[in-house]
Amino acid sequence: GNSVTQMEGPVTLSEEAFLTINCTYTATGYPSLFWYVQYPGEGLQLLLKATKADDKGSNKGFEATYRKETTSFHLEKGSVQVSDSAVYFCALSAQGGSEKLVFGKGTKLTVNP
Amino acid sequence: EPEVTQTPSHQVTQMGQEVILRCVPISNHLYFYWYRQILGQKVEFLVSFYNNEISEKSEIFDDQFSVERPDGSNFTLKIRSTKLEDSAMYFCASRQGSTDTQYFGPGTRLTVL
Numbered sequence: 737g738n739s740v741t742q743m744e745g746p747v748t749l750s751e752e753a754f755l756t757i758n759c760t761y762t763a764t765g766y767p768s769l770f771w772y773v774q775y776p777g778e779g780l781q782l783l784l785k786a787t788k789a790d791d792k793g794s795n796k797g798f799e800a801t802y803r804k805e806t807t808s809f810h811l812e813k814g815s816v817q818v819s820d821s822a823v824y825f826c827a828l829s830a831q832g833g834s835e836k837l838v839f840g841k842g843t844k845l846t847v848n849p
Numbered sequence: 850e851p852e853v854t855q856t857p858s859h860q861v862t863q864m865g866q867e868v869i870l871r872c873v874p875i876s877n878h879l880y881f882y883w884y885r886q887i888l889g890q891k892v893e894f895l896v897s898f899y900n901n902e903i904s905e906k907s908e909i910f911d912d913q914f915s916v917e918r919p920d921g922s923n924f925t926l927k928i929r930s931t932k933l934e935d936s937a938m939y940f941c942a943s944r945q946g947s948t949d950t951q952y953f954g955p956g957t958r959l960t961v962l
Contacts, residue, residue: 780953
């Protein structure tokens, strides 16, 4: 079945450091790929998405590129801020009408000043 | 900005008791979902609901679970006889239909004693 494997956390960085959170997936066809973020005490918020190969999703300085050849959708940010501290979830929605989301385990990011 | 709301934020119950978790999806959305996250594990799909009926459900969603949209605004998840292993964070989500983006509520933490 479809699955998402996400880099284990927690990840602790200093402000202005470079961030990468790895995400790989297993799915048939061409799934849509998502990154969701959960700030403390809040729900899951869509951060960015990509719906086809080589698409790049971006938002709030975060980027991720849909790489079909490596089945990956790694999240990157060039310079993190304290306010980026949150849990980040990689997810996919399979092609062909099954719109449920399949999530990775989540990666907790802490950014220190 | 419209958002998905969930009540209560935390529910404590005794094993064997019935619980109802409530969600108010975004008002013009047509597709509704429940997910859950057991502490330290992945966010897992439970059920999707469209046009007043279940469109898909997971293996977790057995006869102890039911969903209902009793009026034009609420979407509920009922667990008939709770088990210890039902302790988890339960997330409601909704989707408009024209895009594949699901919007999540803040979650209800269910603790079964």
